[in-house]
Amino acid sequence: xxDTSTAYEPAVVVGVDGSEHSLRALEWALSAAEGLGAPLxxxxxxxxxxxxxxARIASLGTEPELPDTVAxxxxxxxxxxxxxxxxxxxxxxxxxxxxxxxxARGARLLVTGSRGHxxxxxxxxxxxxxxxxxxxxxxxxxxxxxxxxxxxxxxxxAGRVLLGLHPEETSDEAVGFAFEAAHHxxxxxxxxxxxxxxxxxxxxxxxxxxxLQVPPPLPLADEAEDLVKEAGLEQEERLRPFxxxxxxxxxxxxxxxxxxxxxxxxGSRDAGLVVVGRHHRHRFGSLLIGSVAHAVxxxxxxxxxxxxxxxxxxxx
Numbered sequence: 001x002x003d004t005s006t007a008y009e010p011a012v013v014v015g016v017d018g019s020e021h022s023l024r025a026l027e028w029a030l031s032a033a034e035g036l037g038a039p040l041x042x043x044x045x046x047x048x049x050x051x052x053x054x055a056r057i058a059s060l061g062t063e064p065e066l067p068d069t070v071a072x073x074x075x076x077x078x079x080x081x082x083x084x085x086x087x088x089x090x091x092x093x094x095x096x097x098x099x100x101x102x103x104a105r106g107a108r109l110l111v112t113g114s115r116g117h118x119x120x121x122x123x124x125x126x127x128x129x130x131x132x133x134x135x136x137x138x139x140x141x142x143x144x145x146x147x148x149x150x151x152x153x154x155x156x157x158a159g160r161v162l163l164g165l166h167p168e169e170t171s172d173e174a175v176g177f178a179f180e181a182a183h184h185x186x187x188x189x190x191x192x193x194x195x196x197x198x199x200x201x202x203x204x205x206x207x208x209x210x211x212l213q214v215p216p217p218l219p220l221a222d223e224a225e226d227l228v229k230e231a232g233l234e235q236e237e238r239l240r241p242f243x244x245x246x247x248x249x250x251x252x253x254x255x256x257x258x259x260x261x262x263x264x265x266x267g268s269r270d271a272g273l274v275v276v277g278r279h280h281r282h283r284f285g286s287l288l289i290g291s292v293a294h295a296v297x298x299x300x301x302x303x304x305x306x307x308x309x310x311x312x313x314x315x316x
Contacts, residue, residue, distance in 0.1 A: 010108040011088075013041045015100045018070040021113030023077065025143040028303060029111035030083055032141075035184055036108065039086040042078065043103045044071045045096045054093075097131045104138050109305075111141045133278070133297060139177055139307045141273075142297055159272025159302060163191045164264050164292055166277075167231070167238040171309035174277035175239070179246040181273055181305070188250035192267065193235045194260035195227060224257065231255045261295035268300040278308045 014029035016022040026042065033040040046054075046068055054066050068091040075089055092099040104110040112129050129142050163178035164170070182189035232255040243251060256263070268274050276293040297304050 009036075009038045010106055011039045011041045012036065012109045012111065013043055013100070013104045013107045014111040015096070015103075016042055016044050016070065016074050017096075018044075018073060019113065021143075021145050023074075023113075024145070025111050025113040026074065026077070027081075028141070028143045029109070030078065030081070030085075030087075032109065032111070034084045037085065038108055039088065040083070041088050041090060041103065041107070042071070042074055043090045043092055043100060044068060044074065045092045045094065045099045046070075051093050096128050097135065100132060101135050101137055104136055107138045109139055109141055110136045111143065113143055114145050130297070133293070133306045136306070136308065139305050141303050141305045143303045144300060159270060160187045161185065161189045162264055162267050162271045162274045163189060164260055164274070164276045164296070165191045165193050165235060165238065166260075167193065167234040169279065169290075170238075170277045171279075171307070173309050174275060174307040175242055176245075177305060177307045178275040179242050179249055181275065182249045183246050185272065187272060188252055190252045190254060190267070190271075191235065191239060192260065192263055193231055193253075193255045194258045194263050195231050195255070196257070196259075228255055228257065261292045261299075264292070264296050265299045265301070268296070268302045268304075271302045273303050273305055274300050275305045275307060278306050 012029050012033040014022075014026050016026055030040055050066055050068070057066070071089050071091050078087055090103060092103060094102075100110060100112070110132065112132060114129055132140050133142070161178055161182040163175065165175065178189055178191075232253065235253055235255055239251065239253070243249075254263075264274055264276070274296055276296055277290075278293065279290050293304075293306055297306070
């Protein structure tokens with residue numbers, strides 16, 4: 001298997017298994033690759049039965065010639081659609097969750113469907129996509145299945161880009177990815193920062209007599225307004241270097257009380273892409289998706305990009 005980066009442009013890699021979900025991901029990936037001017041690598045991990053059969057034939061000293069019927073069928077789909085970028089087809093061995101990250105080393109994007117063959121039809125996100133969101137070495141884009149897709153008909157370039165932004169936690173890689181995505185699509189970028197306000201103070205003890213009763217405190221409107229204003233300044237400061245780097249991107253800054261995942265899921269109904277970051281697990285240094293990314297992956301109506309941070313530098 002050759003590297004998915006070339007001397008000219010890192011590739012977009014899409015994992016396929018022949019399911020309807022993966023074919024939707026293939027269409028999105030091909031449209032994205034054409035928009036980026038990047039080659040496309042179509043990767044299929046062969047079934048365990050096919051891998052076992054090939055290994056048995058090889059053990060007899062014979063070169064196995066077992067056709068990958070899924071890769072062949074997918075090639076037909078791509079050629080019938082037509083494409084404006086180079087396309088390569090790779091048949092991979094091993095487990096999907098190991099083989100696809102290995103195939104995506106040096107890639108620009110790894111794209112999958114939300115679910116593949118098998119599993120329960122009611123699941124919104126398959127175990128493979130969930131695992132890849134934690135292990136992919138490059139940004140992972142998960143394309144939702146038809147039941148909850150909103151804006152896929154117009155292709156990968158349609159709809160604004162939504163960025164879930166925590167000014168202190170979201171990595172530069174995630175913010176930069178969102179700006180670049182908006183730039184290539186020619187759409188506006190909406191940076192969403194949501195904050196939870198402290199609950200209003202309430203009396204802990206009842207007054208011993210009516211004469212001593214104190215009226216409940218008024219809502220802390222001024223305090224809430226101050227918190228939102230402060231969060232807005234933090235967001236503006238966080239985005240300033242990226243605005244300077246991408247002056248042509250129309251930026252809409254949103255800071256509001258509430259739940260971040262709920263706002264992103266609702267906004268995904270008419271968005272083209274939601275971008276969230278992936279975080280380090282502080283104790284062990286491995287990567288995790290946070291609660292917001294987890295919720296958005298499960299419920300968003302448009303493709304979701306989960307962007308890993310730069311690798312942590314080894315300790316001395």
